Amino acid sequence: MTAKLIDGRAIAKRLNETTAKQSLALTSQGVIPGLAVIMVGDDPASAIYVRNKERQAGKLQFNSVVKKLPTTTTQTELLALVARYNQDPEIHAILVQSPLPDHLDEEEVVQAINPVKDVDGLHPINLGRLFGNVGLHYPVACTPKGIMTMLHDQKINISGQHVLMIGRSRLVGKPMVALLNNENATVTLAHRHTGADELTALSKMADIVIVAVGQPNIVTANMVKPGATIIDVGMNRKADGKLTGDVADTAIEVAGYITPVPGGVGPMTIATLMQQTVQLAAWQNGLEV
Amino acid sequence: MTAKLIDGRAIAKRLNETTAKQSLALTSQGVIPGLAVIMVGDDPASAIYVRNKERQAGKLQFNSVVKKLPTTTTQTELLALVARYNQDPEIHAILVQSPLPDHLDEEEVVQAINPVKDVDGLHPINLGRLFGNVGLHYPVACTPKGIMTMLHDQKINISGQHVLMIGRSRLVGKPMVALLNNENATVTLAHRHTGADELTALSKMADIVIVAVGQPNIVTANMVKPGATIIDVGMNRKADGKLTGDVADTAIEVAGYITPVPGGVGPMTIATLMQQTVQLAAWQNGLEV
Known part of the structure; x- marks a missing residue:
């Protein structure tokens, strides 16, 4: 017996097609899904991940913002940027690419993200909803x-x-x-x-x-x-x-x-990031998806 | 071979002795640990649990408040009471005795409790901190x-x-x-x-x-x-x-x-409730315990 290979590319392709339709439907109602990705420093693996996310968000015609900050960025500067995206009605999903340089406090940054825009599902309140299985609309990793x-x-x-x-x-x-x-x-x-x-x-x-x-x-x-x-x-x-x-x-x-x-x-991870960005955009605007 | 019996009463007694000392130390600094227990209706098992909690809190000389509400209490009335204890600086721990009558939304009540006073550890943010293992001072069930x-x-x-x-x-x-x-x-x-x-x-x-x-x-x-x-x-x-x-x-x-x-x-459950009430009182006042 040989195992059946699960074709993640094919499943992701189908998921992306659904996401594209949902995104189009939202856009026609005046809501363009907005994803902000923040990267600090120049980790080569992170750079590849961020580029792939940017490319896929572009294909789906999201409002895609990639903010690359120098390794010397301070905690205060990073928190200020998160606060800006928290306030920005055109951004529905915020992702801070891990790992951050050692001098930055990743936990504080994660907890500074508005939980409704926490597309990585890392904020304790989102993890708690998931673990407690309470609530309908919250982001999950x-x-x-x-x-x-x-x-x-x-x-x-x-x-x-x-x-x-x-x-x-x-x-x-x-x-x-x-x-x-x-x-x-x-x-x-x-x-x-x-x-x-x-x-x-x-x-x-x-x-x-x-x-x-x-x-x-x-x-x-x-x-x-x-x-x-x-x-x-x-x-x-x-x-x-x-x-x-x-x-x-x-x-x-x-x-x-x-x-x-x-x-x-x-x-599947990138396709799900796109799917969830659309979901967050819909939920933040009281729309169905 | 016969198992060693774990004597919960003896361990609880030792825990209560420690809690009593901690409570005394807080009281000498002007902070009397305050526990509010809310019970709605007249479930007989709940009545016993609540009485046991009240008795133990009394023994430890806490500021112990037991609020018994009639079965006909509305969600609005219950939420108003929770809001009052959330604001009350003399109450550090709020416990809503489960089960609530069917017409009340327990989940909404749990999430209305100020997370720092959530002595049952049921609020999603406390469950999320525990599951994510982040943060030092938060209540746990x-x-x-x-x-x-x-x-x-x-x-x-x-x-x-x-x-x-x-x-x-x-x-x-x-x-x-x-x-x-x-x-x-x-x-x-x-x-x-x-x-x-x-x-x-x-x-x-x-x-x-x-x-x-x-x-x-x-x-x-x-x-x-x-x-x-x-x-x-x-x-x-x-x-x-x-x-x-x-x-x-x-x-x-x-x-x-x-x-x-x-x-x-x-x-152990009741002794831990007492222990945690003291901890919450200390944390809310920036004191060590």
Whole structure:
């Protein structure tokens, strides 16, 4: 048996088509979705991510603003810029590209973003709504939200299934746990303190394994239950320059569904960022989407 | 082997002694810890809980206010009362006793409480801080916070241990998962949609099982790993009027540590409510505790 590859590019393409229609509908009502991306410094990986976001926002004819600030930017200057976008009625989504230079306090910046414009879903009130499963309209981190879209698209069962989430970042693992729990999965959250034997035993039991660690071969074929779904959020650069995920290549022989790297979760994250920018624009203007 | 019984009454007594000292220290600085408990209607179990809270707050010489409102209270009246306590500098902790009569919107009431006075830790911003593990001073639901105190008191390892949490309420299961994850446990959250076989398999692997379901015998001896710690949050009334938890009596033969019902988690919840009222009073006045 070989796993079915989940084609993230194809799903993202369909999602983008829906987003384009929604964006057009909003624009015809006088609301052009506005996305502001703030980048401080010149991290090369960040530069690529920001360029991809800018390009996609441009394709969808958003009001797309990319603000590149020098590494020497002060906390006060960065907070002032966030405050400006908080006030700007033409900006509906604000994203501060991570990582920030060490002298800046990322947490303070995140909490300074108006929660209704917090397109990364990192503000405690948005994380709390998600975890508490209260409220209808609030932003959620784009990678886990995109993974839910993938699972739904592939009609993979979630309710009553056991999911192992490996990695507990605030941008991926934690919101993923909450989203899955809200759809009635039994979820285990594992991380660097989880013993290797424990991780293997839990993984062998899991119907779905999602891994976002940033370390190749964290999940190997012997850890996969036959037929399980494997979602690989890892993006690691190999010695030859090629990208690889956190899951060993051999897992494909055992899994039922698996996401490739590249071409799996990656395209979904950007497509979901666009989808959510449109949603935030609609919600802020009392419109349906 | 028979499990060691974790004596919640004794641990609560020690906690109350510390709280009394802290309260005295605050009072000597002009801050009398103020706890307002609001109860709507005449649910008999709620009446007992509220009376116990009032008695303990009185013993600790808090400024203790219990407001009993008739079942016919409107949402507007309840929100007005919350707003009054939000403004009152002599009240540092506000607790709205659950359940509210059906015609009232509990969620709106919870979110109307000033987050710094939200002694049940139910406001999304407090749940989000806990889940995101950001910030130092914020309230956390008293039952899970009290369970952490018990585990620490008994010097039970948490980091790297596998914990199974059964039940996912916002007052117990969810904050418990976050507290344990923040102390580096590997946590699985199970609930009514978890299959019976899956629950047994997960329980057999778990170093710590915490159950808050409200159904006797959900955890039986065959589900317990020898030496594991079992925390029983259940409070069920048997036909003979006696209290029993969610764990079968026979589990004591297999577990390493177990909490009795009554006399386990119950006393810790009220003691933690008192502890946290003092903490909130201190934090709101920029004092140490």
